[in-house]
Amino acid sequence: MRVLIVEDEPYLAEAVRDGLRLEAIAADIAGDGDAALELLSINSYDLAVLDRDIPGPNGDEIARWIVASGSGIPILMLTAADHLDDKASGFELGADDYLTKPFELRELVLRLRALDRRRQRVRPPVLEVAGLRLDPFRREVFRDGRYVALTRKQFAVLEVLIDADGGVVSAEQLLERAWDENADPFTNAVRITVSSLRKRLGEPWLILTVPGVGYRIGTDADA
Numbered sequence: 001m002r003v004l005i006v007e008d009e010p011y012l013a014e015a016v017r018d019g020l021r022l023e024a025i026a027a028d029i030a031g032d033g034d035a036a037l038e039l040l041s042i043n044s045y046d047l048a049v050l051d052r053d054i055p056g057p058n059g060d061e062i063a064r065w066i067v068a069s070g071s072g073i074p075i076l077m078l079t080a081a082d083h084l085d086d087k088a089s090g091f092e093l094g095a096d097d098y099l100t101k102p103f104e105l106r107e108l109v110l111r112l113r114a115l116d117r118r119r120q121r122v123r124p125p126v127l128e129v130a131g132l133r134l135d136p137f138r139r140e141v142f143r144d145g146r147y148v149a150l151t152r153k154q155f156a157v158l159e160v161l162i163d164a165d166g167g168v169v170s171a172e173q174l175l176e177r178a179w180d181e182n183a184d185p186f187t188n189a190v191r192i193t194v195s196s197l198r199k200r201l202g203e204p205w206l207i208l209t210v211p212g213v214g215y216r217i218g219t220d221a222d223a
Contacts, residue, residue: 002177003026004040006033006049008032008051017180025156026180052086067093074115074116075094097115160177168215
């Protein structure tokens with residue numbers, strides 16, 4: 001999952017970003033409305049976390065832009081404005097959820113996971129395929145009942161691959177969904193992470209390489 005954090009308090013924005021990374025969620029930061037619009041125009045995000053009171057185009061205007069774009073990106077408004085009228089106006093603008101400051105990071109993560117699941121309406125709470133069981137909320141992976149300890153990045157890559165439902169995911173798509181904007185597009189991080197993930201999951205290999213195209217979940221029998 002990749003999230004855009006629109007927040008003008010650098011300390012809070014960085015704390016949220018770092019906390020999300022610990023949950024295998026990639027996050028980019030925009031400190032003002034102009035930066036947010038630029039990032040939204042060039043990157044594909046699964047969710048947006050908006051502070052309403054930011055410099056430049058404010059959070060309300062960003063929400064209107066997202067809704068008008070037709071991208072379908074779920075919006076969680078994160079703000080100190082906690083009156084019922086403030087919440088009502090936020091939902092009227094197109095917000096999907098509302099969390100007031102101060103807040104617990106764990107609650108933010110749970111709300112983001114719930115919004116992501118709602119966005120993919122056919123997606124069950126726990127993902128299961130080819131003997132793999134991935135629980136995004138508990139951040140646990142099992143293969144044939146055996147617990148598999150994964151790094152945050154390995155978990156994020158596996159979640160993207162399982163989400164593809166057997167389809168091929170390119171290295172570029174993995175880089176976009178599981179890393180943030182600071183990732184080097186020419187890096188071999190994707191190849192290294194996929195290779196280490198494949199070994200962690202064990203034999204028979206469940207991550208197949210489609211030469212010149214990308215990767216997919218499957219078995220040698222259906223390769």
